[in-house]
Amino acid sequence: MSRIVDRSLLNKAKKNKNDEFYTQRVDIDRELQHYGKHFRGKTVYCNTDRPLESNFVRYFYDHFQSWGLKRLIATGCTVEDGGRGSYFSYTGLEEERRAFEAGEMVSLRGDGDFRSAECIELLNEADIVVTNPPYSLLREFVQIMAGNRKDILIIATVNAITYKHIFKLIQNGKVWLGVGLGRAISGFVVPDHYELYGTEARINDKGERIVSTNNSLWLTTIGIAKRHEDILLTKTYVGNEDEYPHYDNLDGINVNKTQNIPSDWFGLMGVPITFLHKHNPEQFEIIKFRKGDDGKDLQIQGKAPYFRIVIRRKTDTQHELTTAS
Numbered sequence: 247m248s249r250i251v252d253r254s255l256l257n258k259a260k261k262n263k264n265d266e267f268y269t270q271r272v273d274i275d276r277e278l279q280h281y282g283k284h285f286r287g288k289t290v291y292c293n294t295d296r297p298l299e300s301n302f303v304r305y306f307y308d309h310f311q312s313w314g315l316k317r318l319i320a321t322g323c324t325v326e327d328g329g330r331g332s333y334f335s336y337t338g339l340e341e342e343r344r345a346f347e348a349g350e351m352v353s354l355r356g357d358g359d360f361r362s363a364e365c366i367e368l369l370n371e372a373d374i375v376v377t378n379p380p381y382s383l384l385r386e387f388v389q390i391m392a393g394n395r396k397d398i399l400i401i402a403t404v405n406a407i408t409y410k411h412i413f414k415l416i417q418n419g420k421v422w423l424g425v426g427l428g429r430a431i432s433g434f435v436v437p438d439h440y441e442l443y444g445t446e447a448r449i450n451d452k453g454e455r456i457v458s459t460n461n462s463l464w465l466t467t468i469g470i471a472k473r474h475e476d477i478l479l480t481k482t483y484v485g486n487e488d489e490y491p492h493y494d495n496l497d498g499i500n501v502n503k504t505q506n507i508p509s510d511w512f513g514l515m516g517v518p519i520t521f522l523h524k525h526n527p528e529q530f531e532i533i534k535f536r537k538g539d540d541g542k543d544l545q546i547q548g549k550a551p552y553f554r555i556v557i558r559r560k561t562d563t564q565h566e567l568t569t570a571s
Contacts, residue, residue, distance in 0.1 A: 321334075
């Protein structure tokens, strides 16, 4: 049965600044299994998480020894403490373990906002930031992480691909998509006062309220094998020209599905934004987003297809050189 999801959920959340979407442990387990070796000897910072409640914090706490972490830091807002933020630091000491298990947190001076000087100071002590940042603040969050040259592994809305600053980071090979996308992220825990939108909204066996947006992905700066896997090109342009119409305002062709990229075309092509989930920078070059040579949206016979990313396949020689390097 196909998955029917109310895609307006996160858009409503952004409009109303309802950002309390908490990641389920099953989704963290599924994604982070691909990154373990990159965390050895590193300090991990979960900077938009309530330490006692966050599944991210619990994950790294549980894997602290086996992953060889140096330190785990977590900060977030504690509503019960008059809006002051809470702080947790773990280096594997027994007294820290007892404090965490007993729910003993240190209060911050401020509210625990990741943008505060207090949290930026902690950010400077970290190597990798792993969290589910507020979607309404996603642009600012990524800018701060990039500006401070921190590795990230975060959950974001699919629309983040279209944000100018984030797209530029992806285009320049500084940020890329992780493994999980869309249906691979099973849903988020929301507070009691949130309406359960969508046909797959449910209450799980823990009594948690779950919504499935089908509109999220993982963004990261951490190298994973998937990023270096070529897209298998099984289609050809020659003999199937009708399937690849040319744009009115760009010397290039339209490709409706990533799997239909032709193997014999080395010019410009417009592909769906979900291409980025399979993008190998050694195989393709990202040229620009959405616009034709006239600065207007790409058009085919006067009509604009849904958002397209303009790419160009690297020649076999270029591919061999980048792969070898």
